[in-house]
Amino acid sequence: MPILKNISTLYTCREDGGQDSVHPIENGAVIWQDDIIEWVGTESSIPAEYEHEPIIDAANQIVVPGLVDCHTHLAFGGWRPDEFEMRVRGQSYLEIAKAGGGILSTVRATREATEDELFEKSAKLLQRIGKLGVTTIECKSGYGLTLEDELKTLKVYRRLSETMPLHLVSTFLGAHTIPPEFKNRREEYIKVILEEMIPAVAEQNLARFCDIFVEESAFTVDEALTILEKSKEYGLKPKLHADQLTSGGGAELAAEVEAVSADHLEQVSDQGIRDMAQKNVVGVTLPIASLYTQQPYLDCRRLVEGGVEVAVATDFNPGSAPSYDLPLAMMLSCNHGRLTPAQALKGATIYAAKAIGLENKVGSVEPGKSADFLLLDLPSINFWLYHFTPDVEKRVYLKGEVTDSSQ
């Protein structure tokens, strides 16, 4: 039963106390058995019963919970690096799409890829993501857009969750966009989602959540309501891509269907914030998408002051958010989203866990939780997101084992 001692500050990130409260313990210690945390407190208050347990020296470094990336589109075919150049040259997302690029090119490449190919590519990415200190990840489908290809993607996630050490939860996002073969026949595609995809995903137990992209260029609020109500019947909990480019009632809908989270929210209305706060819907900020699409960043402080808990995620995908760097998203949520480093840390740990329904299992350093935490060679979390170097020396504990170390 290892005892991690000599921690300068242990940021436990318990859920209570609001966005500011990371519940730090000075001179902290953590004790765990196998993959579960058994005891957390100050070094001087370690119970006598542990006195013969093996000690690991934290060398006066800080400890934070393993990071939780609660919004990614991990498995996809191909990449789109040249669209990045087109975008900075000023070509719009729609222009790029019309030129045969954009999301539909990823749909094509994802359909062409075999399950094994998607698995190999995603496994490599997941290994690198783990080295950054991410110990829990949410992964969406949504580049298949046929029954077969959506199931293929979700099966990749199931294989990853069975073979990789990270905690992984899957989300069905058949309602990501209308696939080209259903152009001008959107009602028929929605029927496929309702009558074929949702039942099959639920039957095979391939996802925990059902997500939908509510936007002028994607799905309407009414369509989303229909799809999310159906998904709830099948036990898939609602999540939403909401109010990214236009304020279209996405946040209000998220509250109405009692979604676990509403994500993006750059254009959220005041009413939407009030509704989300009332129904305890987590707001997920995705600043890397703003960075790469040159769109306004979400003013996270507006949500925090409105009583919404804000999670921070990468939105990792091959188009609008091609970096999987969660600390980068955290730093951006401070500089461009007006979160403090403590607020961003809470957003990338316990609130992110809450955004994927795992708040009782991961996201904080507390007894009963999975033993996932990072030892960082830094004086404070303020210093982490301030100095912001790509080469922070860290040791990653996942389920009680060291899975990566640069120390």
Place this chain on the structure above:
Amino acid sequence: MPILKNISTLYTCREDGGQDSVHPIENGAVIWQDDIIEWVGTESSIPAEYEHEPIIDAANQIVVPGLVDCHTHLAFGGWRPDEFEMRVRGQSYLEIAKAGGGILSTVRATREATEDELFEKSAKLLQRIGKLGVTTIECKSGYGLTLEDELKTLKVYRRLSETMPLHLVSTFLGAHTIPPEFKNRREEYIKVILEEMIPAVAEQNLARFCDIFVEESAFTVDEALTILEKSKEYGLKPKLHADQLTSGGGAELAAEVEAVSADHLEQVSDQGIRDMAQKNVVGVTLPIASLYTQQPYLDCRRLVEGGVEVAVATDFNPGSAPSYDLPLAMMLSCNHGRLTPAQALKGATIYAAKAIGLENKVGSVEPGKSADFLLLDLPSINFWLYHFTPDVEKRVYLKGEVTDSSQ
């Protein structure tokens, strides 16, 4: 005489051809002797005389010149992580300064530090900076602001240049701000700069450039003209911090004194751009400073279209730009500054070298240049700044030797 072969694309970054032209060679090869590049071209055209030289396999990776960070404030006492939190909470730079923080707290800490302490701290930073692929760096004084403390800082840079492998050039920035003991006696401080500091720096050959912070809160255009003219008499070439917060004629002055570069420029006027283009003054963008001060980013494309060569640098310092991550600055100069990845690469290599007068020695992969280049496990530079992960596998060649490798 090693031959690096099997390079998928060799981005030579020759100076000619404008911001877009990185002069790529497909299936390229580089040959060097000791620390100097001897031959560059396609693999199929390697002259017969080299046929018995040892071959290094680039494994079909790309090669770019060693990066040049042409604007840093490397040596300073202390850090200011808690100001980062104050800033995102909305407190202004002036409010922070009035509360005893800001640049003057770094001046205090730098004066208190011994030369050895500054050397040790800076050497550690420089080691980490080198791992990112930076092979040439410019370092400014400006936190001493007494004759003794400015010389102390510049001596640290001389020791670093003598003991560390990187190419390092020093800049005297006594005119960074008015030190507190000269508050309301600015003419007297300027007299110290003119009559004591500049002659001493020149006599001891401690700097190649004289820089000045031209801004409402710092030095006027007239004061800058006086100081830069004096520095030219002593052989120190002019550089300027210009037009960062207000459009105050800094760019125009840079052209007038034929400065090697004008840096920041977020608020540069159209006239300033015309003047800089005419006098061939390099414009240095510092997007990390915009990121951390929540100020507008420089629209680099405006400069490029106006005929100004744009370099990209970090501005690394403990206040407004606390990250030394030059690839981060490059990525930001694309997403927020509208440069393409190729333009940003030219900006962080040959144009950066030009901004510090080293364009004949470093900044491109050409015969006669220092053998400084990076082998990157990536398909293209578009992919580099698009995917933008902190864990790119690379091998750093500096003066012909591998100084760092994650491969």
